[in-house]
Structure formats: C-alpha cells, structure tokens
Amino acid sequence: MATIADELAIERRGHRASAARRRTNFVIFLGPAIVLTILFFVLPVIIDIAVSFTDLGRSLRITEFTTEQYQKVFRTDRRLTQVIGLTFIYVFGTLAIFNVTFGLILAITTTAIQNVSGSFFRGVWLLPRMSPSVLYILLWLWAVSPTEAGLVNQVLMQAFGLRAPLDLLTTAPVALIIISNGFIGASMGMIIFTAAIRGIPEHLFHAAAVDGAGTFAKIRFITLPALRWPISFVTIYQTLSLLVSFEYILLLTKGGPFYDTTVYALYVYRRAFESGQYGYGAALALFLIVIGIVVALIGWRFFDMERLLQRPRIEVH
C-alpha cells in the first residue's frame, strides 16, 4: 500500500514538475514573441482607439474626450468617398495587374527557360525591391520628369518624334503609382510562385507530355492548380500591405496633384501630420485597422487559408 502511495506521489510530483517545466518553456519560448506582439501590435491599436476619442491636436494636448472625430468621418469629410474609391482602384489594380498576374507570368516564364537566364531575369526583377525606397523613387522622378531630360520623354522625343515633353505626374498619376508599386510588388509573387513551381514533381509534366499536353495545357492543368495556395497567400498578404503602405506614393506624388493619388493610408498621414489633426487621424486609422482585419478574415474564409496552414497528414519525401 505504502509503495503504491509513494509511487503515486512520485508520479504527481513528476506531473507537477513537467507542468512547471511546460509553463517555464512557454514563458521562455513564447514570452518574447507575446510581449513584442502586445507592444507593437495590440498596444498601438488600443492607443489609437483611445486617441480617436479625444481632441488631440497640433500641440499634442487633450482637452476633452469626444466623439467629434467620428462625426467628422461620417458627416463632414467630403474627401473620404473619393479617397476610398481611389484606394480600391490602387489596391485592386496593383494586385490584379502586377502582384499576382505579372508575378505569375514572371515565375512561369523564368522557370520555363534555361536556369541561368531564368535566375538572371528574376534577379533583375528583384532589384527594385532591394534598392532603398528613396533611391528607387528618385529614379522614377527622373524617368517621368516633365522636362526633356526625363527618361520617358527622351525616349519618346528622340525615338518616336514626340514634340512636347509629357508630364505624366500630372496627366497619369494613378497609373504611375500603380506601376511604381507594382514593379516592387511583382517580385514577391515571383519568388513564391517560382518556389511552388519548382516543388511540383517533375514526373507530372512528363506524364502530361506523354498524354499529348502542350505548354498551355501543362500550365492550365498542372502548374496553376498547384499554385492555388501560394496565389491565395500572395493576394491576401499583398492586399493588406498595399492598404497600409504609402511611402512610395508620398515620395513620388506627395498624394497629388490635388488629392488624386491620396490613398486612404496617405490621407490618414496627411490629416494627422500635415495638418496636426491627430485625433481625427486616429479615428481614420481605426477604420483602416478594421478594414484590414475584415479583409484578412474574408481571405481566410474565401481562400481556405486554414487548410494551407494545417499540418500535412503524411510526410512526403
């Protein structure tokens, strides 16, 4: 009897010890990540919500708590409709033309050609992403400069006999911000899709060839189905990052001419930091947070991301 009781006691101690160890491991391994997540992701949202209910203005002082900022968002701000419309065009346009479609084309073509030249072209398309944003936009500013010295104008005027230089920053600003962001965005899709294409077992292509499939049939029936999840991932990830990023636009067009290229995130920045309306900026930013969460959830549901993140049932070697 005594021995059994002793054994039970030892076992309990063991359980206690392993429970304690589990807790320690939890703190050691997940603690830093949790602390960082709270510090940099949760806390800012809470601060943003708090600030949005104040009248925090240009001298960073709060004199009252108020819902005035939300009344502004819904009632008096006449720029918002235009800004939201533009944001939709910008995000959807960049995503559809460059980040997914062009990224996919780059991946398929560079994996179809010889390895060396494929790597070379992928390297070239990675350059915009690797160069510092200020430098990248300086090059763009030179390329689209409205004078005869601009690269585009030099080409058009000397090679195609155009008379007067074009001013693309004034005449086609939305196209410019989509293209300049797209050139960078395409490379991420390209890398992920290339990796996925490389992961498709070679014998499937051979089998398809035996069955008489041509290039397009192979892409249609083997490559694209295998890319379903990478495409979902790139779409969701890039939607979110396009929604909140505005540094290239700020550097290239400053959101202008007028409000033509002021996307939502840049609008928040202009309100808060150019006019010193921090309370109002915080209220606007809150909608961006909400939209971000909604888009992520829709994507999760729509593209069945949960399955993508599941542990594989069997291990394949």
Place this chain on the structure above:
Amino acid sequence: MMFHWKIGTAALLSAALAGGTAAFVMATPLFAQEAVKLELWSRQDPSGPLRAGNVVKAAERLNKELEAEGSPKRVEVVVRESPAKGFDDDALQLLKVFGIGEGPDMFIAAHEWICAFQEDGFALKLDDYIAKYPQHFGTIFPSLWKAAKCPDGTYAIPQDAEARMFFYNKKLLREAGYDDAFIDSMPERTLSGDLTMDELLEIAKQVVDKTNAQYGVLHRPNKGPDYIMVFNAYGNDFADPETGNLLLERDKLAAAFGWFERGVKAGVIPANNTAMEFDALRKEFYTGNAAFWMYGIWDLGSVAFPTYGLPQEEKTFFEDWGWIAGPAAEKGGSPVSLTHPIVYVIAADTKEPELAVRLLGHASAADLNTDHAVTTTHLGIKPEQLEDPRYAEAWPLARATDLLKITKFLPNNAQFGELNGIIYAGIQGVESGRLSAQEAADFVIDEASASLKDVIVK
C-alpha cells in the same frame, strides 16, 4: 587644562572658519558666476542665418552689461536648429515639441503662427517688458508691432520685414515686342492701379508665344505667403475686422482662383507648378526661361546674386530685370504687396524671462539687424538703420521700401497656417485641372468649415 585646550582649539577653529568664509565670500564674484543657458529654436534657413546668429552675438553684449551691473549671471545661447523646409512645417513641429514639455526658451517664427502658440499657453506676453526697455524696442516701426500681436497683447518681437512682388525679365519682354518705355513704366503703372492682374497674364502670354521662354508666371511650389497676395488683390483679407475670426468670401475666393485658372488655360502658369522643385523654379526664372516669378525681395541677396550671378549693381540690374507689386484686380483698383515679418518669441515657461527679453533686445540692435538685412536683402526694423551707409548701399532694400506703402500682413489668427494649407491645396487643384475656380472656392470653404473653428463664410 583640558578645558582650556578645548577653548583654545575651538577659538582657533572658529577663526580659521571665519577667515575661510570671509575669503570665500570675497572671492564669490569670481567663482560664483552663474551660467544661464537659454535655448533658441531656429529653422535652418539659408535666407536668414543671422536671425539666430545675432542672438548668439547679443549674448556677448548682454554679458558685458550684466558684468557692469555686478550681476553674477552670464547668458549662454544654445541654438537648436530644426531642418523643416518652411516656417509652417517648423511651427507644427515646434508646437509638438512644446506639447511634450521640451520647448526652448525662445524661438524664431513666422508672425502669423504666434497666436497658435499663444492660444496653447506657450508664448510669453511681452507688453510690460517692451515698455520697460525702450532703449531696445522703442524705435521699432509701429506697423511691424501689428504683426506681433494676438487679441490680448503683444507676444513677439519683430525681427525683419520684406516685400513680396512679381519679378520680371525685361529681356524676354523686349523679345516679345514690348518697348522700353512700356517695360520701365510697369512698376509705376502697377502702383497706380493701371496695370491689372489679367494684363500681367497677357504680357506673360506674349512672352510664351513670341520667345523661346517656356513659362509665363511661376510661383512657389509649397505652402507659403506670396500667393496670398493674389487673393488680397481680389479682396480676400481672410480676417473679420470685428472679431478677428477667419473670414471666407466665396465670390472673392473664386475670383482669385480664377486668375490661376486663366493663367494655366493660357499656358502661362504651368499646370504642374506645385509639383516642381523650388530650386528648379528659380533656375527657370533666373536663367531666362520664365517671364515672371512671384516671390520676395530677399531672393535677390540669398539666391539671385550669389547663385545665378544676377548683376549686383543697381543700374545694371534694372537694365534686364525688374519687379512690380501685385497688380490690382481691375483697372483703378488697389495694387497689393505682402510683408511677412519673422519674429522672436519667448516661451511662457522660460526660467529667465527678463534675461531672454534683454537678450533679444540686444539682438534687435540696429547694427546687428542691419547685418542681417544687407546680407540677405531683408528690410530692417528700425528707422536708425536707414542712416547706416551699408543699408543705403543695399539698393534692393531702399527700392523695396516703396512697396511698404501698400503692403498687407497675413492675419495673426491661430488657424491661418492651417487655412493656408487648404488654400494651397485649392491652387494645386485648379492648376492641375482637377477643380474649376468655383469648385476650388467651395473646396476651401468646405474643408475650412469642417476642420477649423469659428470660420465666418460669406
């Protein structure tokens, strides 16, 4: 014995202590100099480096004065330079700095911003101090003090003044077919209200059509004061004379925006003026690619002479270059010019307000201010400066003083800086073809009513 010894020792010790203290007390003026650090916030601005430089120099004068008075205090000026591109950005930045309690003791600002600082309790009221030191402030032009006032008193010390105008390139006008008599009479005709804003566009159009010059009229590519001159010409004063609140008049705003609209339609003002770089615009004008440049007198000393080699000799300069005030909107109307004084302000929470006032008083000395005026072609603040031979030699100053007769100020309203941002966005909207003049007026009124307080709309 013990007792005696003790008394003896005590006596000796006390004597030593007393002697030491006496020596220490006597030496105090030498050792106990109390250094007072006064921090000055100043924007890095090539068109006025002596605004801060003069305050640093003034510290020497003040310290001598303090020494003569037998005061133990000595002032040391620490300059905190901000990299902001313009006075508007700088003011917004400084408001934040004050907001978190890190404000300087004194700062340099554009006059229309002072009431924003006063409203939040960051600026020191100066009326009593100014009255106390007539030797420093007594002779400053009374008109300049207007620019230093908020509703309940004086909150700043004028540092300089200037005049804003349309510079023009006489060579291009001659090439376009205007004769010398016409070209040389333009300043007079403008001052008498005979030359109008639209005639200016017409002249500019002739230049663009008939010469190789690409541009007719260029203006600054960021938020600032000069283009407000155009709005003034069309009757916008932006302040209600009774309440001091911001005043927006739809028709007058639309009329002013209309001038920019016509300018762009005529191919005279480039549609992308607001997207160009400041230096690029200057280069276009000073190298002969534009007929008019709407800017201010200090541009001659700060940029035109040193960078583009425009003739510094008066007669040679006026052979090929000149300037006119802002023309009247209609024949017989009033021409306009704008002066935009920069001011010194003292922080409400400085520990040494008295010393700061005296320091800025010395910085406002006629000779130091003249150093600033003649090196950067800004107008002085005191009548004594006019007698300085250096001032008299700097002919742009004397010539620009003519414009002071018709000059206006921006309103000293705490919200004018923000309103100006909206007006600038309106100009950008009109020039880039996104808004009509009427829509721009509506835009300014909508935006201002939504984001500013107590705006009167007519």
